[in-house]
Amino acid sequence: MRASPFRSALLLAFAATVTSIAAAQTDAQKKLEQPPQLERLDDADTPITVSPNKSRETTTNVQRQNGRITQETVHAGGSTYTVKPNNATGTALPGDASGTGIRGAQWTVMEFDIAKKQKQRSADAAAAAENAEDAPPPPPPATTR
Template identity: 45%
Template sequence: MMRTSTLWQLLALPLLAVSAIAGAQTPPKPSDAPPQLERIEEMGEAPITVTPAAPAQQVTEKRENGVTSEVKVTSGGSTYYMKPSAGGDQAHGNALRGPQWKVMEFDLGKKKQKQRDDEATGDAPAPPPPAK
């Protein structure tokens, strides 16, 4: 059989270890001296450039005989058109058709004409690189 004092020593060992760890984790007392500060040299201020913002929305009306025939609205990168209804159904409150967005625009023949004009004046663009 084990002696009683040896048993108490084995039980007290973890308590001593816990108290030693707790004592090691206490933060050191902060000093009363002020912290050391570094001096930073001032740099010259960079010039500030303010560019006026583009108009958020641009509305252009097209009139024929004093009546609005088309309204073009450019907002950001989007362009759409509002046109009056074909039947002139203003009595029922349907004065305008739904908006029509400009999806793609074709340049039929104008590009070739511009190339001919550039070649005639000598301002021809550089030919594209050969395909690999």
């Protein structure tokens, strides 16, 4: 039986692939045997300074009515949130279809202090009045004939 040229080309390609794989494996093994080349780094002259984080103090205000907690306000870092219990209304029980699920926290987004602004305005008005007493009187209006 005669070998076809296709079979011989296929065998040659297979042999070339096997030899290239074997060569790649030996190159990889040689690289693994050699230790990696390390560079020497100079020590830094600048000292390392570590600054403490802002205090993360947490304060809580608990409001109770007849011994039961009705509301709890938490101030943590720069944020404030309020947690209230999930009281079922009527005859609904937790987990019922008519009952309510979990009650999430209410985050305080912005607070307005109107009394503080009014105090600031009155203080500014008092300072302006003191400055007005020290200033010379304005000149009389000019008359034209």
